[in-house]
Amino acid sequence: MGYDSFKMMHLLGVVLLVGNVTVTSIWKLYADRTRDARIIAFAQRLVTVTDWFFTFWGILLLVVGGYAAAWTAGMDPLRDSWLVWSEVQFVLAGVIWLGLLVPIQVRQARMARGFAEGGAIPEEYWRLGRRWILWGLVATVPLVGAMWTMIARS
Template sequence: MLHIAGAVLFLGNIIVTGLWMASAERTGSTAVLKFGAHAVNWMDVFFTAPGVILILVSGLPLASQWGGITRVPWILAALLLFVLSGVVWVGLLIPDQNRMIRLSDPVLSDESLPSAFFRCLHRWYVWGVVATVLPLISLFLMVLKPKLW
């Protein structure tokens, strides 16, 4: 049950966060985008990170019930995709999130955000899709348990 709760927290937050930021951008409001940039980091702290912890803390013992991570191809593939998603998150998304905050903080709510903010946001969208699709594939592997090799 902890594994499923972790997956719901993790996947739910990473999917909703991207949609939320896209909606914030569509408003054209500097104040909404500034709020969104800060909120994304907080949601990672309260939802994404606890989801990751629950997935790993419960998933590793569950994998041992199947014979271990390296003995079951779909578990190994799912874990590798999950780890790769984490690399994208830590290496690309978090730095972009922090950069968006730094770029937006000095801007007053009635001023326009700098173009560098939007370049960063659009790069964040692209890598966010990658970081979302990888664990979704992982989820499908966990549910379907296909014979891979």
């Protein structure tokens, strides 16, 4: 595979990752606003499904394609400062996602299974939902920063 193929793989990964992060947060917010336990439970389940399907594979394509494109083009992704800065921002977003957002999602998903058939939604679900949105926005900042660094440089 050549540089263009790896770059395409990298860009597809970016689209899958950033698209899922953006769309998932919006439709989860709208589902939560209905206050309908069944809709919320369904949306919460889809947060998990889409994270595995789009976010996981998006990250994989982004990383493999990015490193392969850099090495094919004769760059050193572990030494070229603009690439390293992009990687640091990407890793920071990932640390927030794995350290804060995934545990919140898991707790909300467990709760949602309990109220999926129309049961009462516990206050903790709403509190966690607010934290999920807040930290999701925080995690998006370095992700967008990494995209900007890559676009401004290439």
